[in-house]
Each structure stands twice: as structure tokens, then as C-alpha cells.
Amino acid sequence: TSSAPLLQAEGVTVRFDACERPFDVVRDVSFTLHPGRTLCLVGESGCGKSMTALSLLRLIPEPGRLAAGRILFEGRDLAELSESAMERVRGRDIGMIFQEPMTSLNPVIRVGEQVAEPLMRHLRLSKKAALAEAVELFRLVGIPAPDMRVRDYPHQLSGGMRQRVMIAMALACKPRLLLADEPTTALDVTIQGQILALLGDLSRERGMGLLLITHDLGVVAEMADEVGVMYAGRIVERAPVRALFAEPRHPYTWGLIRSAPTLDTPPSAKLDAIPGTVPSPGDLPQGCPF
16 A cells, blocks of 8 residues: 555563563564554464553553554654643544453443543534434444434443444544454354444445454454464564465464364364463563464
């Protein structure tokens, strides 16, 4: 793509200053994302995918911090912005769908008001206009009877509906970049397919960059333009999606692809497991951690 990159992560390192010696949970991670494209970060639980996404928004939990690297969003280094400048970026320019819709929604506020809130804060809409926009967003993400649903509280909605509310909230201000951390973990397969298709369509229609975090290679094959494979806090392989599946270069990528079931896998077959355990971030071997 000839367009300027939307997001460039350069050497991002997230360090936890815990116990007697600090350790890095994300190590020297670099990637580029262009408008209207989807980059998937894939890897097993605990490899640093979510922490990478949180670092982009500067939401790393204590005692973690961004120890090194630049995060260039439309040419501006987010790592150098003040907290108040960062608050203007979050939600308005960069949307985030968190992993757990139950913990991310406020249980005592109606879901419509929660979606209206960023519109009132970032776009200065009146409450009435923001609630009307929330109804449209609910319609966009496929929530039936949206004018009724906006008055519900989170506990009145199913898991899939709550997930859609989270997506509506993340899309409210038409962000130019969307970070989606396992956005379909809790959903059944048909709803998962609908939500991923929706995110893909919106990304292409709006020219929105999509950084999708997943451990599911089926999702990667379906959604990604580019893939970054993460292992023990590092991106061990980066490639366009077709190349990655056609000829994986890194033994870990190869192992991941081999260990995923396909439609042709007989039910009695044993899947390939990757032997060994992931090294702890405080005790990594020399060279490639895999």
C-alpha cells in the first residue's frame, strides 16, 4: 500500500518491575499497520498479545511500564504524549474492544448511556443526540430492536449481545484504528462469524486499521492481511497471511499450524501438540526463546 502507515510499533518493550529483578513481558516488538488493513497477532495465552495492545493505548497495569520503543500513530509518538493528550486519543482516534465484556461494562448504567458517553465526551454531542446515535450503532452491530435494547442494563443481555455493545462503544467515535483483543472469545461460532465479518466490513468501508488479537488460526485465515506470530513476548514471525500458511518459516508457527484441527481432521485423530513449556519471562534462554 502506498498510503502512509496508520500505526508503527518500533521496538516496543513492556517491563514489569516486580520482585527482585525486572522482567519483560513484551520484548522488542515491531510491526506496521496501514489504513483499511487487518493485522492479526496470534499466539498462545500469556505470550504478550494483550499486553502489546494495552501498551499501544498506554494502559499497561502497574507495576508494568513501557520500557522502550516508539508507538507512532499517524506519525505522532504516543509514548511521549501526556496523559491528558492520551485520553483524547483513546476512544476517539483508537477504539479498543477488551476481552471481557462483563468486566468492561458498568453493571449499574444502561448500555445505551454507556455507548453514548464517549460521543458526549469526545464529540461534544448532546445527550439526546448521543442516545440516538447509540441506537444507530446498536443497529450497525446487529442488536435486534435497538431502540428497546439501549434501555437495558448489561445483566439483561446475553454474552453475545454484551459483546456487540462493547463493539458499538469502540466504534462510536469512528476511530481510525480499532484494537480488538479476542473480541469473540465468549461467543458461539455463528455469532463469532457475524461479528468478525462486521469488523472486517467496517475496516474496509471506513479505511479503519484493525489490530486483531487471537489464538485461533481459523480467525487469522479468515480475517488477516498480515500476521504476527508471538511467542514468549516476541514476534517470532511476520508475514502476509497467505505466505504464512503456505510456508511457515519459524518452527513455532509450523507447530501452531500443525496443532490446529481442520474440517478434514477425523474426530478420533490426535492433534499434534507442541512439546515442552513456554519459558518464564524472567528466565529466558539465550537466542530464540522457542
